[in-house]
Amino acid sequence: MAKILRVENLSKTYENGSKKLVILDKINFDIEEGETFAIVGPSGSGKTTLLGLSAGLDRIDDGTVDLCGQNLSELDEDGRAELRNRHVGFVFQNFQLIPTLTALENVAVPLELRGDSSAENEATALLEKVGLQDRMHHYPTQLSGGEQQRVALARAFCNKPKILFADEPTGNLDEATGKNVVDLLLSLNKDLGTTLVIVTHDLELAKKTQRILKLRGGKVQKLQNQQ
Numbered sequence: 223m224a225k226i227l228r229v230e231n232l233s234k235t236y237e238n239g240s241k242k243l244v245i246l247d248k249i250n251f252d253i254e255e256g257e258t259f260a261i262v263g264p265s266g267s268g269k270t271t272l273l274g275l276s277a278g279l280d281r282i283d284d285g286t287v288d289l290c291g292q293n294l295s296e297l298d299e300d301g302r303a304e305l306r307n308r309h310v311g312f313v314f315q316n317f318q319l320i321p322t323l324t325a326l327e328n329v330a331v332p333l334e335l336r337g338d339s340s341a342e343n344e345a346t347a348l349l350e351k352v353g354l355q356d357r358m359h360h361y362p363t364q365l366s367g368g369e370q371q372r373v374a375l376a377r378a379f380c381n382k383p384k385i386l387f388a389d390e391p392t393g394n395l396d397e398a399t400g401k402n403v404v405d406l407l408l409s410l411n412k413d414l415g416t417t418l419v420i421v422t423h424d425l426e427l428a429k430k431t432q433r434i435l436k437l438r439g440g441k442v443q444k445l446q447n448q449q
């Protein structure tokens with residue numbers, strides 16, 4: 223199986239005056255195409271930082287990340303943006319929908335920006351897939367948290383990403399709604415083969431993935447196979 227993500231000796235430090243803060247300390251792991259992978263750990267353990275570096279959102283200064291066959295250190299900001307547009311999807315804890323656009327528009331706009339003439343049809347199909355066929359023309363404020371997160375999921379899948387990074391996708395949802403969102407993520411993985419990398423502090427969610435990486439104080443405490 224091909225590796226879609228390889229992280230080698232990845233470190234991150236912040237200078238705070240004369241003090242050096244080590245946020246990530248020589249992290250190593252690989253993820254295979256189609257795999258479901260969770261990153262867990264206490265607040266402040268470096269999960270979001272690790273996700274941002276792995277997904278090409280932030281610049282790497284120590285170590286290597288290979289994403290979709292590209293060494294991220296060899297790409298500039300624009301190169302990373304292009305790689306993300308082509309292959310990578312994101313879901314954030316706070317949904318990040320555009321408030322002035324309807325659910326349908328939130329999903330269709332990224333497709334339109336890519337020059338996709340069937341954007342609206344594709345967006346409609348994606349919203350149906352996440353069970354929002356009756357909410358297409360609602361604005362984010364007219365949707366519940368769970369519905370907003372499902373719109374964000376539909377949007378994340380609009381470029382048919384090879385790999386989807388989700389940072390605490392259920393963090394702002396109640397337990398039952400969170401469970402629905404997770405089941406939806408896993409079903410999209412199954413149907414479309416999208417690799418999932420999910421940051422969560424919810425161990426129940428993490429248990430549903432194939433492997434769990436436990437971070438503690440910026441180090442890998444444990445890499446656990448669940449199958």
Ligand SMILES: Nc1ncnc2c1ncn2[C@@H]1O[C@H](COP(=O)(O)OP(=O)(O)O)[C@@H](O)[C@H]1O
Binds near residue numbers: 236245264265270
């Ligand atoms: N821009 C920054 N400057 C300095 N410290 C930061 C910065 N971003 C994050 N940190 C620190 O890095 C650590 C890890 O943060 P983060 O990756 O957000 O952890 P988690 O997502 O696991 O809660 C925290 O101690 C945080 O304060």
Ligand SMILES: [Mg+2]
Binds near residue numbers: 269270271
């Ligand atoms: Mg975080």
